[in-house]
Amino acid sequence: MEEFRKEVLVSSEEIEKKVKELGEEITKDYQGKELMLVGILKGAAIFMADLARNIKIPVTMDFMAVSSYGNSTKSSGVVRIIKDLDSNVEGKHILIVEDIIDTGLTLGYLTDNLKKRGASSVRICTLLDKPERRKVNVPVDYRGFVIPDEFVVGYGIDYAEKYRNLPDIFSIEESCD
Ligand SMILES: O=P(O)(O)OC[C@H]1O[C@H](OP(=O)(O)OP(=O)(O)O)[C@H](O)[C@@H]1O
């Protein structure tokens, strides 16, 4: 990461503590319900793995991958499904697990899409929330950390596909020197 000025925004210890708290809250809220966790690849993969192990009721897990159409159409909220769910969501309680919510376009689309498929409920759990950049107002049911409008990497989140394996979350800035 030499080309960047970087600083730890959220440490692995803070993440671990928060993920445990989120898991406890989710465990309490979904007692007696059939819960399906839907992780959004690739950024949420590491958060999903840790969160799932902190939920103490039986859950099923599935994944989707989406991509936005590009800047000119992104403002329309149109996203393309690259990998769809393997399972049927009809009658299931869905918890979408995301690494970060920024404009809200991805989650706005996914929430509508899963509701239309007949899910009993669709809620959102995001580790990071950048509210300053929101374009679409999506209800966030479980939120790890509110962060400023800075570019972040680590704990699943990439820059050009790199740095997903860093245990802490860093904010990065191109170095001038
Ligand atoms: O709120 P939004 O403005 O829609 O942005 C949030 C989305 O962007 C990131 O994914 P990205 O497209 O970088 O893919 P990745 O998870 O595979 O890295 C992140 O994981 C969210 O899915």
Ligand SMILES: Nc1nc2[nH]cnc2c(=O)[nH]1
């Ligand atoms: N890698 C990365 N992707 C994002 N998508 C929206 N915000 C961010 C961010 O800070 N970092």
